[in-house]
Amino acid sequence: MRNPGVVLILLIAAVLLVPLAMWGIPLYGLYSERLAGEARLAEAQSSRRIAILEAEARRESAVALAEAEGAAKANRIIQDSLGGPEGYLRYLQIQALAETRASLIYVPTEAGLPVTEARRLQE
Template sequence: MSLFYNEKESEYNPATISIAIIILVIVIIGGLMAIIPKYRVWSKELAGKATLREAQWDRQVQIEEAQANLESEKLNALSEIERAKGMAEAIKIENGQLTETYIKYLWVRQNQFNDKTTIYIPTEANLPILEAIRMGQ
């Protein structure tokens, strides 16, 4: 004889089936009540670990950016030093070897390539005469 099935009457016993369903529901609810808090703790722990990883990653990115900026500034400083050395050497050459005539020649040569040069010519009353029309236009 089965608890759920009555062989004599060839039918299921509704009272025992109802009790079994109620017990099953109680077990499921009890299991959920035990599992849900643990799941919440587990999910919050995972979220915390993810936040920690993200913070560590952001920190690492900031460190690498700072190192790249430092390296860039060092290279910029070295290029400025080299430029200053070149300028100092050029000044030494100019002061020691260039004549005033050659410097005037360089100035005239530079102005030949510039169409926007304005030439002021002082007159008797110290009022400049502006070159209104360029030669050859």
């Protein structure tokens, strides 16, 4: 037959575990819902940050593109006013020469060769 001590221990365990389970299971449900809510909140915040960074990147790209287009239009206007690409390049060369502090400057000839110096240093 059955041992009365084992039956008594099982009965006491059942009497204690059933109320504990009835109390713990709803608490665990609340706990898991809270964790799930925190995870959804973290995901929403992360998605918001990503959307903000993407919008800033698009704005910076649009600004850079507008600046590049503006510079290209300005260069085209200057080029057209100076008689085309050759005149514009000559203008840029003159501007570069004006900004340099070199004591010796080689100027290309029609053949593309530099003019040799007749007098390098004046005495």
